[in-house]
Amino acid sequence: MSLSFGGIRALRGVSLAVREGETLAVIGPNGSGKTSLFNCISGAYQPGAGDISFDGASLLRLSPDRVARRGIARTFQNLRLFLGMPVMENLLVGRHLHFRRNLLSAALRLRREEIRHRDRCEEIIEFLDLEPYRKLRAGDCPYGVQKRVELGRALALEPRLLLLDEPASGLTGEEKEEVAYWLHEVRGRFGVTLVFVEHDLRFASRLAARMIALDRGEKIAEGTPEEVQRRPEVERAYLGDAA
Amino acid sequence: MDLVETWREELRFAPGRVTRALLAAAVAFSIALPFLGQPAWIVRGTLVAITAIGVMGQNLLVGYAGQVSFGQAGFLAIGAYAFAHLQGLPWLLALLGAGLVSALAGVVVGFPSLRLKGPYLAIATLGFGIAAYQLLANVPALSGGRMGLAVQRPSLLSLYWTDVALLGVFALATTNLISSYAGRALMAVRDSEIAAESMGVNLTRTKLLAFAISSFYTGVHGALFAQFLGHLEPELFNVSEVLTQFVAITVGGLASVEGSIFGAAFVVLLPVIFGGLRWAVPVFFGASILAVLIFEPGGLAGALRKARLYLEQWPFR
Structure with a gap:
């Protein structure tokens, strides 16, 4: 799938598959397209090319509320709670x-x-x-x-696929531990398929059995956390060319 | 101090001793008012009840759903004139008809809200209000021309009782609506459109629903106002009516049912207090909005809520 804003290409031919019941981490530096990917799946953006299908049916051109109706819930990187309620x-x-x-x-x-x-x-x-x-x-x-x-609100929807945009960002070490524990429990209790975006590689490798890495809108690696972290492209994306 | 044992108690109507006491006092006051033998106060009470219904509708749209609309004068006029033209029907049907015609106009006017936000939506809806006024002023078949339209006017007392009872019905329905899924959808759209959508709330349906309900209330307000006046002319529905409604929801308290009633009382009774200085009322209206925004953004209802919380938790704090 691809996504462009005017001349900026936010996603370039990214393709991924998520199996039912698995936990997939999406990693990558800032601006690599992780959130754009989520926005395409949840219907907030429409990809310029490509297809997104869930449970055999296409999600293209569905508004976010209809995507939600299919059983997909999400959280937001910068929190979008109903603050007055x-x-x-x-x-x-x-x-x-x-x-x-x-x-x-x-x-x-x-x-x-x-x-x-x-x-x-x-x-x-x-x-x-x-x-x-x-x-x-x-x-x-x-x-x-x-x-x-926000996690609770997404769970209340009883989704089959849960998209979490940086569930541990901005949290203290202790709070991160708690989130990791809850996500682990969520999988067991709600039997939900989990896809999450994360900066923190350690956090991501603890939860996910599989990982994909994005950089500048392209998928640069896919595999188990160990495999992905050993890839030179990933190191370069995170640490720059000097590394 | 009330002890809540299960969350089911929170779902009850008017939980809390202080709330129930205040509610009982308000009902007792409304029943006692006509027996005080002051016709002028019966007139004012009637006008507060009528206005409060419209203010409540406006508050649903602006305070709960977060859609800024300046089209109230238009909906008010549509309700009033629809009622005047439906006078052949039984009273309740004519009233419902006026509300429904206005609600339909609300849905049409609501369409820009799917694209426009904040000040842009305000301007679009203001345009509708002015257009409705111009239409009435220039189409005699609708407005009865220079002679205006006559509306049958019942006795003052029967007006008072029906209008106060109707206010009770509307206040109850509003309280129930906002604590239901529908009210939550309105507030969710107000607080974050993208999150509301991602939770499965249909934006189009919710916004148009907000406009429809709000203008239904305003249409009924217009119909009752027409009945109260006994006579209609387009001049009644110019833009200053929009200002009055805005003062009412801001001073009374955004997103509050009791605040809508306080706000209506404020805008109806203030000119009475000013008496001979009537020209100064708009100035005072403007000043009161500023004062509320600075000192108590929750308006009169917000101030009451704080006082009530203090009382309910006394002697603990």
Whole structure:
């Protein structure tokens, strides 16, 4: 798949396959196209050429909400929470797709659906240790908690494919450990396929069995973490030509 | 101090002792007002109730869904004139009809919101308001020409009771809506369009829904206003009405149902207090917006929320 913005080619013929149930890490230096790749998959950008298919059906020209309906959820590198809403409501928006929507019963306060979905969100709150923050506005939560809320919101959607854009960036060492633990649990508990973008090679190699490396919009390596990190192209991309 | 034992209690209507007490006081006050024997205050109460319905609609659009619209004068006019033309029908049908015609116009006006944001959307919707005014001023078949349109006017007391009851219905429905999936979708779109979309919220549908609901409320506001006045002319729906509505949602409190009612009371009652100095009202309106933005961005509702939180947690803090 390829993506251009005017004269800038953000992705050049990148091709990758993700198998159901696996965990894939996408690594690469700044500006290498990792986030652009995610934006293409999730429908925020439309690739200029190529195809994206999920479960045998093409995702091309689908708006982000229809991609979500296919069972793909994502998080954002710079956090895109609903800052004015409490943490719990943020998670409930993640359940939006699963609601049986009916304006009349909403206006009449028939809460059966609400209770059903609240139950699921309470499970996620418990799972991610968010109890103390449940009623706090997302904008008032500390950064580490906001990252967790975003993960929780994506989980609430019950995705089959979860795209995480730098799940550990900006976190302290201890918080990174926690995120690694949760992602490990997420795979076990929700049986979700995981694709994540990461700068931190150590973090990435701990979670992912397979890795691809991007540089300047091109795929430069693919394989197990050890294989990828040993490739000279990857070293060059990360450390510059001098290395 | 209330102890919440399960989250199910939070789903109840008006949780918290202080909230329930305030609500009961407001209902008691509305019932007592006509018995005070002050016709002038019954008129004001009626006008506050009518205005509050429109302000609530405007607040759904601007405060909850984050779509800045200056088209309120147009929706108000559409509701008022639709009601005047539907007078042959039973009252409730005519009222619903006025709301629905206005909601339809809302959907049409909402289309630019799919492309435009912030000030650009404000200008596009302002254009609609002016166009509606011009249309009414120049098409006698719609507006009754220079003679205006007459609307049947019930007795003051029956106006008061119906309008206050309607405000109750609208306030209840709004409270329920915003705490449902629909309200969350509106706020999600306000806070981050891309995240809302990625969570499966359909932007087109949500924005147009916000416009439709909001202009339904404003249409009903217009219809009740027409009934209150008993007479309609296009001059009533010029751009200054938009300003009034904006003052109401800002001073009352963005994204708040009770704030919409406070805001409506503010814009209706302020000119009463000013009395002879009526020319100074717009100046004071402008100053009050500034004061709110500087000192209490949550408006009157925000100030009340803080006071209530303090009371509910007393003596703990």
